[in-house]
Amino acid sequence: MQSAEQLRTRVKRRKLIVQGTILIITVLAVWGAVSNAQYNLTRLNMTSGFAFLERGTGWNYSFSLVERSINDPYAYTLFIGLLNTLFVGFTCIVTTTIFGFVVGTMRDARHPALNFIANVYVQIFRNIPLILQAVFLYALLIHIGGPRQAISLGDVAFLSGRGLMLPGLNVSPWVAVAMLGACLALAIGLILAKVTLWRGLAGWLGGSVAMIMVMAVSFRPEGANLLSLPELQGLRFRGGVSVPIELFALVASITLYGSAYIAEIVRGGLAQVPRGLVEAGQALGLTRAAIWARIKVPMALRSIIPPLGNQWIFMMKATTIGIAIGFSDLFYITVNSISQSGQTLELILLLMLTFLAINYSIAIFTNWLNARLQLKEH
Amino acid sequence: MHRVLAASAMVAASLMAPQIALAESATVKQIEERGTLLCSGHNGSYFGFVEVNDNNEWKGLDIDLCRALTTAILGDPDKNQIVPLSWAQRFPALQSGDVDVIIKATGWTMGRDTEQGLQFSLPYFFGGAQLMAHGDLGVTDVAGLEGGVICVEAGTTIERLVANYLSTEGIEHDMVSYESAAELRSAYLANRCDAFAAWGPFLAVLRATEIGDPDAHVILSDQLSAEPIAAAMRQGDEGFVDVVNWMLSALLIAEEEGVTSENVNDMAANPANPRVARLLGVEPGMGERLGLRDTWARDMIAAVGNFGEIYDRNLGKDSPYKLDRGLNNLWSHGGVLYAPILD
């Protein structure tokens, strides 16, 4: 008969052995993989290292927020890919969250028509693969035709198979990026300052518009109009802001798909708000809108934020389907760099590290947001 | 340099006693053990070169060359497996061993030859990048595309050629690139782009048959490049490179000598000259120097024909595309194709 002491040491020893084995196997596997890679690289006479990052690429791609040329080094081109991914990702996060809240509220509404149409929307768009929706939408859009067949939207905006032409501010691309950055900074500032939900949103909208106007006026080129309107000249539209159809299709399809998911999350959150609270609001004589804005949404947010954060991370990852419709997101730029430079390992490593960094940041942000919202429960 | 060395080694070997064993190719050995040759296909169709017909079978110039190589090594044209690959995947697939050789309209470039660790065969085709535009735009040369949108396939040499050409000429443009030829084509047809760049022969094929009315499209006059197209292999297996080079050379020599799939057996029975006798393995030695059967070239020609037959069947007069031989004719007929000396 063993004593309890003996048994404990035996269990302890066994656990040590198990862990040691796993460690050794991992180390061996990693070592084997690395030495194999080295062997394969020398066997195939492939150069490794990051020196290629400073070489010019020599190729062009569909979209960039800032100036680019075919002489840009790989490092800069990859940076543009990152910028594009972040841009599409954040745009989709904003559009999807807003649209998802609208549809989710409709799903929660008692009005049968609104409820029905929201339900139809969710059931259609949630049950078809995103990539299929993206290529389908893209095919539909490019069949609109060239600039000469463009659909005019009140003569200030045009939709053609080439892209969406919008009136824009007369500023350089870098100023536009700075504007986006300023809006983002304001949003973070407001959250840090613990402003309440609706006041914060109003402040953000007002503040953003004001900042953009100030920057547009002060940075516009000498003697130029504040606004620039698109106009058909030769083979293309000139002036205004041009949204390439690839970008438009990608954002639209991610938004349509993601909103269906967020609508379900929002509906679930709203449904969990205790009836008593809503009835208390009614007893106080609050309007339906006020009950929604001041009771239901703030209460629901607590259960909405964690799944919403997952959905945001999904959105960032979903930008990688851009490659299927020719949009130059980070994955596309990486894959193209691989085939043009042959530096497979280095580029895949950079891609993975970047996505880890982005998605961990979002996870940390939503965790923090969640903690902040939970704290308010006294 | 190593090409010269390999050639002189061969000459030396042939001068010495025939029983001197030549370096055996590891790849050939692997293929023989496996019993199949792994060739590169395409994800979709690249008309005339790699395409899938109505019976879901692969055909095209590149496929026929793969079949020729299969016959040379394994004696049976069907003992190959065509692995569908996108352009971007072909080199990684070669390096990882998913395919043994890339015969896929692939241009010989310095970067691929050196940094990417590839080894190219003799060129078997010459073609340059060109642009095709919608006819209703009324443009005839690239300068007319000022302000337009140009589509191109991602990850190809053409992508860089076009970017370089347009920037040299100072033509303002937007560029959209796609991962597959099919997507590129449907985008062009849907008028997403004013013009699209591709390899000249491919454009001619496309215009002739695959996109409806040929007059609705113009191939612009600018020649952006003249690319030598060759088979690509992993570096470090000189023996395999020799096999592929002599496979291509034998097809050319057969055409020069008038050996066709129909008359190959008569020719072997009754060779017109010593060169034909050597080619068809009537005179021993043809196989041993490459580590193959003596009759490899005869079997190959019987199975797929000579280079002219292959060309005519897939691109030329017997194909729907009716492409002129042009540069891709024998040197004796005004082209630039020629075979090394068979001694």
Next chain:
Amino acid sequence: MALTEIAAPAPMGLTPPSRVQIARTKFLKYGFGSPLAAAVSVLVFALLAYILWRFVDWAVVHAVWSRDNVDQCGHGGACWAVIDARHRLILFGTYPFEEHWRSTLAAIAIVATVLLSCIPAMWQPARLAVLWVVGFAAYYLLMEGSLLGLQQVTTDGWGGLSLTLFLFAAVVLLGMPMGLGLALMRRSDMPVVKWFALIIIDTIRSLPLVTTLFTAAVVVPLFLPGWLDGDKIWRVILAFALFFACYQAEVFRGGFQAIPKGQVEAGKALGLGYWNIMGRIVLPQVFRHALPSTINMVVVTFKETAIVTIIGFFDILASGKTAFGTADWAPYYIEVYLFVAAIYWVFIYSLGQYGEYLKGRMALSER
């Protein structure tokens, strides 16, 4: 006074309102209760009716159905002739034409496996495992053929819906045990084991699926010695299964959390070992708790298989694109995409509805 009112017996013959009656009352009350609500109702339903009418007009009334009438296409109606002519390509890809019956049977085997798994009588790990292994083996033997003495077709020749179903079944079959393993490791009290699982799960979950698959297809062979490479399709399936496993491990973790600690302690007090406690007490409950989320994961996996088209597989999306890839059929891309979307939708919607039904049933049984 009030008391008598409450205590008053219900009038004779008054039955509780039926569900239809309740629905109708609610519909009228909330949909037409105020002028604004009524206006919204009328507007929305009119809009929906208009869209539906336009769609039916295009897809049914003016449609061309047969490939023999293809010359009538392009006059304001759908050209279903493209489906009539090309459906075999969409469903079976480049699989040899005369062997399509094998591809059909194989696809049916997978669908039958999924359907059978939905029957509660099958919900025992052993039965499910046997069912899936048998279903999967039936698929593989039929498609590959050489073991049954049929013409051999290698995986490069598989395509269309059959390939999509194959990827799906293989990923779920391999991913499920991997996910359970990761979940158990994640809960281990041995720090090395725990962190090993944690790092794998968090890393894979942070990466887009397509980068994981691309890495498996293109990069991994560089790290492996030649004899370990295997076929590209199996590398991709393994990577996909790992992806599935990492999400499924989190699903199982949710299931573990629902089980009171006291049960494990009770098991220990009885002198049961780790595997006995897990196998007899914990896991059966975990599976039950995790069932709805597992079905959700399975649905998501089915949808995500479409991603493989990016790394060059000939799945149903790619074969659909090829179907309208010739000049003759190029104008009818909408019909083909709708056809493919409808196939996906039927599979995903019905699986999803089944998951909802189960969730509802389990919520009831736990009341």
